[in-house]
Amino acid sequence: MEKILIVDDSILQAAQLKAILEDEYDITVAQRAEDGLRWASDENFSLILLDVVMPGMDGFTLLKKLQEEIITQSVPVILITSLSGVAEERRGLILGAVDYITKPFDPLIVKARVNTHVKLYRYRRQIEQQSMTDQLTGIANRRRYEQYSAKKWSEAIRLHVPFSICMFDIDRFKVYNDTFGHPAGDKVIAAVAQTAASHLQRSTDFLARYGGEEFVALTMGDTSEQIFGHFQKIRQEVENLHIAHDPSVAQWVTVSIGGVTVIPERGSDYGFYLKIADTILYDAKKKGRNRVIWANETLKQLREKK
Numbered sequence: 001m002e003k004i005l006i007v008d009d010s011i012l013q014a015a016q017l018k019a020i021l022e023d024e025y026d027i028t029v030a031q032r033a034e035d036g037l038r039w040a041s042d043e044n045f046s047l048i049l050l051d052v053v054m055p056g057m058d059g060f061t062l063l064k065k066l067q068e069e070i071i072t073q074s075v076p077v078i079l080i081t082s083l084s085g086v087a088e089e090r091r092g093l094i095l096g097a098v099d100y101i102t103k104p105f106d107p108l109i110v111k112a113r114v115n116t117h118v119k120l121y122r123y124r125r126q127i128e129q130q131s132m133t134d135q136l137t138g139i140a141n142r143r144r145y146e147q148y149s150a151k152k153w154s155e156a157i158r159l160h161v162p163f164s165i166c167m168f169d170i171d172r173f174k175v176y177n178d179t180f181g182h183p184a185g186d187k188v189i190a191a192v193a194q195t196a197a198s199h200l201q202r203s204t205d206f207l208a209r210y211g212g213e214e215f216v217a218l219t220m221g222d223t224s225e226q227i228f229g230h231f232q233k234i235r236q237e238v239e240n241l242h243i244a245h246d247p248s249v250a251q252w253v254t255v256s257i258g259g260v261t262v263i264p265e266r267g268s269d270y271g272f273y274l275k276i277a278d279t280i281l282y283d284a285k286k287k288g289r290n291r292v293i294w295a296n297e298t299l300k301q302l303r304e305k306k
Helices: 011-021 033-042 059-068 086-095 107-131 142-159 173-180 182-198 224-239 270-286
Strands: 003-007 026-030 047-051 077-081 099-102 163-170 205-211 214-220 255-262 292-295 301-303
Touching: 003 011, 003 033, 011 026, 011 107, 026 033, 033 047, 033 059, 047 059, 047 107, 059 077, 059 086, 077 086, 077 107, 099 107, 142 163, 142 205, 142 214, 142 270, 163 173, 163 182, 163 224, 163 270, 173 182, 182 205, 182 214, 182 224, 214 224, 224 255, 224 292, 224 301, 255 270, 270 292
Parallel strands: 003 026, 003 047, 047 077, 077 099, 255 292
Antiparallel strands: 163 214, 163 255, 205 214, 292 301
């Protein structure tokens, strides 16, 4: 069921809107603009119904803040108002509102406009999802990763929790492609992606194809020792697929993994730690491949014993 947020300081008006829509939608009501902003940032809403006239922060100000936030700027906002002036309507549309509903409410008009904008939002999400998905593997692509990493890095700074960046790729993949051909190589990339994805299914986990045979994974909340052990299991599961490699270089297809866990502070540079993870990945390759090397919160290395 699609979720709608109603931001209205009037208990009566919010109740009327909820009564009109609750048969078809999951409704959340906030009576203060500040609460509305918090709810909108923490939940996935398909539409926001926003009263223009509220004490303190008014609807126009809240709309401006919603449009400034990456998390909420794509969520459609319908303004609720008794203001009939063209200037007010123009102001709302310039700030990013998609429509107006005037008071007193006509239930049929409310439902029709809400249904229209929820359907448009759902369709846009489907198109965006397709553009954010790697077609070969079905996991996130580089574009989606860049958006997600920026958002989650900021969240980790705000919550002051451990954030782990992992880079891994398929060992001697060029040799595999040269030996078995690119179609077989594509199947290997997909198999590795799905194996890793099956172990990264929590809401705090993220996996993307970084490029070619290289992948990036992000997690939040785990200590370096926990995530180091987790990626050891992933490395072993890839080896356990027993995909035959060119016997001149290896028996099975394997991956090398490098990563770092940090508790980021305000001003911390995500790119710096990504480079550390990438450097450690290539250290794992130099040490013999098919292994995990990790940097803990003090940048001390944890090495898989092989």
